[in-house]
Amino acid sequence: MDMEVHGIWIDALRLIVTLLLVVKSAQTLEMTADKIPFLVAVNGSTVLLPCKYSSCIGIENLYFRWQFNDNGTMQTVCDGTIPSEGVVPKVKMYKDRFDFVGMNKENNISILLWNITFEDAGQYTCFGRNPKEYNKNHSAVYELIVVSELSVVDNTLTIIIASAVGGAVALLMGYMLLKNFTLFVLSKLEEKNKECLVTSSGIDNTENGLSGSKVDSKPKPAKQK
Template sequence: METKSRGHPRGREDYVCWLLLTLIIGVCCVRGLEMSTGKIPFLEAVNGSTVLLPCTYASCIGIENLYFKWEFNDNGTMQKLADAVIPLDHVGPTNLMVYHKRVDYVGSSKENNISILLWNVTFEDAGIYTCFGKNPKEKNKNHSAIFTLYVVEELRQVDNTLTKIIASCVGGFIAALMAFMLLKNLTLFVLAKMEEKNKECLVTSSGIDNTENGLSGSKSTPKKA
């Protein structure tokens, strides 16, 4: 009985450690490889311009022979633009292949960047682009992020009327506040000078009254007859 009671806490500690390890591994697996096309995954480009299609990857468990590719949804048909294999973190891609004549790979292994450039865009290039990744460390789970490209004849002019009105109102308010503070300080200065002058007048008037009453700063002693 004593042996069992001593071994029981040890078994509980092992169970807790095993449970924590399972949770940590589970979290890492859930947040393994992540593909991202940025906080704003869309762009409006002018016909004939060159655009950057951004994509980065991240993995809390690291990568090993990460396979990635860029695809374009051409009216329901996935058209491959580029693909490659990245052996390890911070190592450049191998077997890089570009399948589109107006596409250049501009990624950086130091920044986990696998972006591409699309030259001389046309209206046919508008649509959804997919950045796809697969990490063998995660049993080849598929991960992807999409980027939407809009192609226009010219960029729309933004109406800044409201912004200008708000800026004018704010500027006018600040100018009025500064003028008020300046006027307030000037008024206080004038009042202080007037008060100082009034005090001087009171002192001078008091001295004159004492002289007329036969006093010159001290009480006089009447002479004996």
């Protein structure tokens, strides 16, 4: 009996731990950069470095920070604190040519980089910490690739393949239409030939006095006495 009670207590504790883990995972803060975590941009252009945060239970004094990995040395680009949802954060910028454009709209804490150079290429980390989740923190990494010019993709082969496939499809459709039209004409000709055969057969029978032919129904004249 004691063993059964002990087993029940163990199962109950396991269930409680599982529930706590589920609740904790549901409350976890998450920072996301973008669906595609990298960007190829031309030297001298302006780029947006995206970042959003999410939390199932909301935020309270959420601290965030953008950092740039400069050959292994993490340099802070900007940081700030968001008191609660919908409140515009006070952001402090540490590097030139960067602007904070998130304004906490739709949990957005993105930054803008003006007139990029080749030295700006590298990894940018968006970090967040939420005290409401016992200082749970999370990071998202975004890669910036700077090039002198964007490469032009040669679509000649693609156009040739598409033209060939389109021509083959058109030819097949033309063949199917011609085939169906030919079968239709042949069926009509066959029906007409059958009608002609039936008609001609009736005419022949009439001329030869066969069954179904016309018979002279006039009575023969009586003999004179």
